[in-house]
Amino acid sequence: MTADQDVGKSRLLDMISIRGATGPLIGLLLLCVFLSIATDSFLSFRNFLNILDQITVLGIMAVGMTFVILIGGIDLSVGSVLALSMMVLGYLNVEAGMPMAIAISGALLASAIAGAVSGLLITAFRIPAFIATLAMMSIARGVANMITNGSQIIGFPAWFNMGAIIRYGGFLTMTVAVMLIVFTVATLYLRYREGGRSLYAIGGNPEVARLAGINVQRTTVLVYVASAVLSGLAGVLLAARLDAVQPSSGVAYELDAIAAVVIGGTSLSGGTGGVVGTIVGVLIIGVLRNGLNLIGVSPFLQAVIIGSVIVLAVAVETIKRRS
Amino acid sequence: MKTTMKAMVAAVATTLMAGSALAGDVNKIGLAVPNLQADFFNQIKLGVEAYAGEKSIEVIVVDAKNDTATQVNQVQDLITQGIDAFIYIPAGAAAAAVPTRLARAEGIPVINVDRTPEGAPGDTFIAGESVESAYQVCNHIIGLAEGKGKMAIIHGQKGTTPEVDRFKGCKRAIDENPDIELVTQQWSQMWSPDEGFSIAQNMLQAHPDIKLIFGQADGLAMGAAKAVDVAGLSDTVIIGGYDGDVAALEYLAKCEGPFIVTATQSTQLMGRLAVDSALKVAAGEDVPERQIPNAVLTTCADAPKFVEKHP
Numbered sequence: 001m002t003a004d005q006d007v008g009k010s011r012l013l014d015m016i017s018i019r020g021a022t023g024p025l026i027g028l029l030l031l032c033v034f035l036s037i038a039t040d041s042f043l044s045f046r047n048f049l050n051i052l053d054q055i056t057v058l059g060i061m062a063v064g065m066t067f068v069i070l071i072g073g074i075d076l077s078v079g080s081v082l083a084l085s086m087m088v089l090g091y092l093n094v095e096a097g098m099p100m101a102i103a104i105s106g107a108l109l110a111s112a113i114a115g116a117v118s119g120l121l122i123t124a125f126r127i128p129a130f131i132a133t134l135a136m137m138s139i140a141r142g143v144a145n146m147i148t149n150g151s152q153i154i155g156f157p158a159w160f161n162m163g164a165i166i167r168y169g170g171f172l173t174m175t176v177a178v179m180l181i182v183f184t185v186a187t188l189y190l191r192y193r194e195g196g197r198s199l200y201a202i203g204g205n206p207e208v209a210r211l212a213g214i215n216v217q218r219t220t221v222l223v224y225v226a227s228a229v230l231s232g233l234a235g236v237l238l239a240a241r242l243d244a245v246q247p248s249s250g251v252a253y254e255l256d257a258i259a260a261v262v263i264g265g266t267s268l269s270g271g272t273g274g275v276v277g278t279i280v281g282v283l284i285i286g287v288l289r290n291g292l293n294l295i296g297v298s299p300f301l302q303a304v305i306i307g308s309v310i311v312l313a314v315a316v317e318t319i320k321r322r323s
Numbered sequence: 324m325k326t327t328m329k330a331m332v333a334a335v336a337t338t339l340m341a342g343s344a345l346a347g348d349v350n351k352i353g354l355a356v357p358n359l360q361a362d363f364f365n366q367i368k369l370g371v372e373a374y375a376g377e378k379s380i381e382v383i384v385v386d387a388k389n390d391t392a393t394q395v396n397q398v399q400d401l402i403t404q405g406i407d408a409f410i411y412i413p414a415g416a417a418a419a420a421v422p423t424r425l426a427r428a429e430g431i432p433v434i435n436v437d438r439t440p441e442g443a444p445g446d447t448f449i450a451g452e453s454v455e456s457a458y459q460v461c462n463h464i465i466g467l468a469e470g471k472g473k474m475a476i477i478h479g480q481k482g483t484t485p486e487v488d489r490f491k492g493c494k495r496a497i498d499e500n501p502d503i504e505l506v507t508q509q510w511s512q513m514w515s516p517d518e519g520f521s522i523a524q525n526m527l528q529a530h531p532d533i534k535l536i537f538g539q540a541d542g543l544a545m546g547a548a549k550a551v552d553v554a555g556l557s558d559t560v561i562i563g564g565y566d567g568d569v570a571a572l573e574y575l576a577k578c579e580g581p582f583i584v585t586a587t588q589s590t591q592l593m594g595r596l597a598v599d600s601a602l603k604v605a606a607g608e609d610v611p612e613r614q615i616p617n618a619v620l621t622t623c624a625d626a627p628k629f630v631e632k633h634p
Contacts, residue, residue: 041403050403054396150481150510154441161421242391242419248480248512249391249415293400299359299386 023317024264024280027309031284035291042294049167049176055286056179056241057082059279060234061253062260063186064227066278069261070190071202071223072270073129077118077136078231079253083144083246085111085235090153090245100160108232114140115228119221133224137254144247152246161243175237182230186275199223203270260285263313284309349408349605351381352598353401355394355422357414359386361514361542362568363590364412366633367436370594371410380598387414389513398422402429408601411445413438415483432604434597438484447600447610449593453485453565456586456618457492457539460563462499463584463620464535467561471502472534475526477519477547478510479539486510489539489565506530511543519546527554536562541571541585548574548582557581567621572630578623586618587625589634 036043061078068075085107093103114136121132163174172180190196201209202216210216239245264281266273288309292302354371356364368384375382383401387394394414401409402425409426411433413419420443426433433445465474476493479486497503507526511518519538527533527550536551538544544564551560560581564571567587574582593616600610621629 041405044403047403050396050399054399057392152482165421165424238392241395241421243421244391244419246391246415246482248389251390289396290400293383293385293397294404296383296404299384299388 023320024277024284024313027313027316028280028284028287031287031291035287035294039291039294042291047290047294049171051283051286051290052176052179053164053173053241054290055282056175057234057238058253058256058260058285059179059282060182060230060237061257062264062278062282063182063275064230065254065257065261066186066264066266066273066275067190067199067223068129068227069203069258069266069268070199070270070273071220072206073122073220073223074133074258074268075118075224075227076130076133076254077114077140078227078257079250080137080140080144081111081114081228081231082235082238082250082253083248084114084140085232086239086245086249087144087147087153087247089236089239090156091147093157094153094155095148100157104236107236108229111228111232111235112225115225116221118228119224122224123217123220141247148247150247152244154244156239156243160240164237164241175240178233178237182233183275183279190275195219200271203272205271256285259310263310265317281313284313349380349602351383351404351406352408352410352601353398353404353406354382354384354410354412355387355398355401355414356384356412357387357394358389359384360388362570363540363566363588364437366569366590367412367594367597370591371598372594373591374595374598378598378602389414391415391419395419395421395425398425402426402431406431408432408434408605410434410436410597410601412436413440432601434600434604436593436597444612446604447612447614449596449600449614449616450484451586451588451593451618452615453488453618454492454495456620457489457537457565458496459492459620460565460584460586461493461496461537463622464537464561464563465496465500465503467583468503468534470500473504473506473530473532474535474537475506475523475530475533476508477522477526477536477538477543478508479514479543480512481510486539493537503535506533514540514542516542516546516549519543520550521546523547523550524553527551527556531556534560536560538562538564538582540564541566541568544582544585545571545574548580551581565618567618567629567633569630569633572621572626572633575621575623575626576630578626584620584622587621587629587634588618589616591633592616 065075088110089103089107092098092106093100118132118136121127122129167173198214198219201214202219206216260281261278262268263284264277266277288306352375356368359365372382383404385397387397391414409431411422420440423433423440423443423445435445435448437450439448478490497505507530509522511522519542523536536547538547541564544562548562551557562582564582564585567585571585596614596616603610
């Protein structure tokens with residue numbers, strides 16, 4: 001009872017709270033302090049905007065991955081679905097000459113179909129999520145390659161690339177704006193909508209969730225559709241950023257997305273975590289890559305440091321939970 | 324609308340460029356490479372670093388691990404660090420125009436090496452002439468087979484400039500010899516030896532009477548050589564490669580396997596040319612739009628001297 005009242009009182013505080021993500025957030029702050037001392041070029045408004053540009057694709061994919069991991073699933077197909085979406089976009093807009101609005105819708109639709117197939121394989125055919133999405137990873141990559149027989153497509157309208165370059169009001173590129181909208185909507189949905197809360201229930205215990213009247217199968221399919229559509233959206237933004245599409249895009253991005261979610265404190269076994277933690281996780285990866293480049297750390301050493309940080313973040317979180 | 328925006332960008336770029344041309348001094352060079360795992364790019368990096376070291380210029384290297392999006396991020400970071408010149412080797416098949424535009428917008432000279440993005444050329448483009456050298460390699464192995472027999476090609480990553488050009492050159496040699504029959508060709512993703520191995524193994528399975536194999540990179544050719552050894556065909560199959568990687572040159576110097584010829588790219592020279600061009604552009608001097616340090620046909624006889632010192 002008291003808990004309910006507390007929630008009611010501190011709703012605003014709750015909205016910006018970082019439940020379960022304090023560890024990663026402290027890590028992120030320490031990282032920023034260290035980088036500010038280590039190099040002059042890190043701590044500037046402009047570099048902050050660069051980092052936002054740089055995390056757009058990973059950020060949007062990681063939101064979808066958070067939903068999937070919250071219900072105890074995994075989605076290995078996000079990188080390939082991103083490539084599929086990009087190729088459909090390029091084909092419809094450049095090769096078939098359709099307006100961008102239709103091309104984007106087509107790209108998102110293709111992604112949604114890929115997600116729906118994964119979801120149905122998992123629910124109706126009881127194939128483990130790891131296997132179903134592994135298969136989709138291969139299928140989507142194959143289809144992406146088939147669209148142009150492996151070649152790239154260039155020749156988007158000039159405004160498309162400008163959306164990723166021009167900073168409106170000296171601050172927001174179109175692509176970063178889309179990312180911020182996705183972050184906000186996903187956070188609010190998970191916290192305050194019944195559908196969002198039911199994801200935690202399914203991740204905690206699918207059987208109990210079912211008995212509590214949640215349509216587990218339908219929700220699971222929708223979660224995979226959402227993950228795929230967000231990957232598709234990330235693909236559209238990546239196409240804008242690169243001003244070109246190629247079927248080999250997004251290889252191994254699923255691992256980055258999973259890493260961001262896990263660093264952000266969402267448990268791989270499902271049921272705990274959230275989008276705010278994931279945003280912190282995405283920022284840690286983004287700041288780390290940016291900062292190491294700025295310090296001029298050799299590319300080989302960078303790979304070692306990033307791996308170590310993933311282990312460190314998760315280890316700290318695990319130890320904290322146990323104690 | 325489109326033209327207005329382009330004009331605006333161009334105007335901004337020119338103003339900024341005029342501003343930086345006054346500076347002229349180059350203290351810091353940014354080098355963006357697609358993938359340091361590939362010896363070819365690593366050699367270029369070593370060339371740039373060694374030569375810049377002589378001139379006491381700092382070099383910052385970023386490795387995109389073959390991912391175009393990563394490379395765009397890295398170039399943003401290079402610009403944040405205040406580089407005075409930018410040596411750009413585009414990653415992936417979609418050589419992105421964006422890094423060039425970003426650097427241009429800051430008035431930073433852009434030197435393209437090996438690949439160049441369509442529609443956004445840098446101040447100069449330094450790359451070997453793949454068509455001619457690939458022609459020489461294929462012509463050499465076809466000559467050894469006395470102009471007849473079945474041939475296979477293992478391509479690099481589909482759609483990249485070197486893949487397209489090397490095929491064009493080799494095809495010319497094949498077309499000149501009507502008794503040579505191109506029976507099979509396959510594309511690799513990463514130009515890597517393990518891909519070369521499995522692709523060649525499948526090819527030999529389907530066509531056991533292949534006499535000639537052209538691997539579009541030394542890694543592919545070395546992998547194919549292993550597959551030929553495993554199949555016990557080392558005495559009948561002749562393999563040509565491309566690039567002149569250190570490992571391949573050492574292999575050739577021994578002169579005992581089926582892989583017998585490559586085209587050695589002047590990678591160290593490319594690195595030096597890139598640094599020199601950067602200095603010239605920054606000082607406002609003219610540089611040629613296209614610079615061609617050509618690859619050198621390398622057989623077992625020439626390999627030892629290139630192992631000593633890479634061109």
